[in-house]
Amino acid sequence: MGPGVLLEPVAPLELSVNRWQPSSLRKQAIPEDTPEIIDRKVRGLLNKLTIERFDPISAQIIQWVNKLENDKDGRTPIQVIRLVFENAIHDETACEMYARLCRKMMEQISPKVQDKGIKNPEGKPIAGGQLFRKYLLNHCQEDFERGWVTKEATAAATKLKATEDEAAKAEAEKNNEEGAALYSEEYYAAQKAKRQGLGLIKFIGELFKLQMLTERIMHECIKKLLGNVENPEEGGIESLCKLLATVGKLLDTPKARAHMDVYFSRMKDMAKSNNVNARMQFMLQDLIELRERSWIPCNAVAAPRRLQRSMNEYVRFHLLLSEC
Template sequence: MTPENFDKISGQILDIASQSKYETDGRTLRQVIQLTCEMATDEAAWSPMYAKFFKVMMESMDPSIKDQSIKDREGNFVTGGILFRKYLLRRCQEEFERGWKVNPPPKPEGETDEVAMLSDEYYIAAAAKRRRLGLIQFIGELFKLGMVTERIMHECFKKLFDYEDVPEEAVVESLCMLLRTIGASLDATGKGRPAMDAYFVRIQTMIDHPELQSRLKFMLMDVVSVRSGWR
């Protein structure tokens, strides 16, 4: 899917997802969400487009689609766009909690960077890192379209700040990606601004940590600088 063929391809995918109206467990819809999320995280440059697609999908979801295992507080089946959003958020949460702490393996002593980058372990870790950062950006784009609540985004920050001693590379990279994606939006809300102030106090603590790699320090310092431009 690209911006040029967005209308055509998105229509075809919506037709496939609509087959869930003949099901009782929403399995086709769940498969469509899974595959599309995988594409969104693999192709981070297109995150805004995939988020837009999910917005269109949620708003046009057939209200007769239901999952008999999912009910609301009143005991009614969750259907249509609400069911779609529930599936999507569950998928994003599972991926976020499962796959965001994968770092490249340490380079064996005496091995050059070029050789290390050719190893299967490095390739797997690099692919996981790409998907992790792609997922972070995608979740941020969903928030900007109102599909993910501000509360959920603060839960993501809480998860990222839940580290001991020196933050891992994955934590810093994910944090910077999330702030670059939604920082300006959060700073523009009444509840978001105080939380952002607290986050940047934590970030300064990370920057000041004597054992944090210089590359990660500069990454965090760059985000601090960027914030002064969006405020």
């Protein structure tokens, strides 16, 4: 274009709805009461939750639950409970900490948090800690029953993998080759479901220890796990041993002694069954011996003996020195 050429006027640019914006501006544009923001914030806080920082982090999580106390559908407590469950079943070692978090949330949730769809016998909406405990019980029941659906897939995938390994091993021996057996995607998915199931059982036990769940619920879980004594599945035996190792001492009271005797009688029969592999037999036997020791772990029983032995050796050593 040469000098002196006039340009026609152009309309100013209009801001489009889906235009690009910096992340800082996008965060300001999204309201804090959306499920996406709550999910991201609570997930971040749960990732930071540790025993040392339990009080300040748990207080922030409770603030997010109480922030939407004017909503009457209870969606925020349900969302937070789901996130807590996801973290608990993936980290079995932290189940006790997450159970403490649930207990604290039940005690400190605002009484204004309600769900109009859940009412007490008087016809009034359940609110506050009572509502939170109701949600928690429903989630425990749903996850426990869902675990009994996935356990069939776990057993089938494990059996299929064992068959494939035997075939691959026979083929390798035939060809004088050594190779690592490949694991199928179904096998990895089944093993993941198995780990999550054991984490759920541990978490349920820790909730019971904090009086979040009742003894009746624990007995129903044990009866469910003991339903097939003649041909039990490996996942059911592991879950049973995990649950009783966590809550057995609290359940084994004079009031429930008869029930516990029946449970352990069935477990003794399972330990002698030819349909149970050696690993599960040892696991059952360890639990039976744990009850016979009044629920005192074997390392706790052996510790004083080792200490006494060390002290005796220490005294004999100094006596020998004195004689020299």
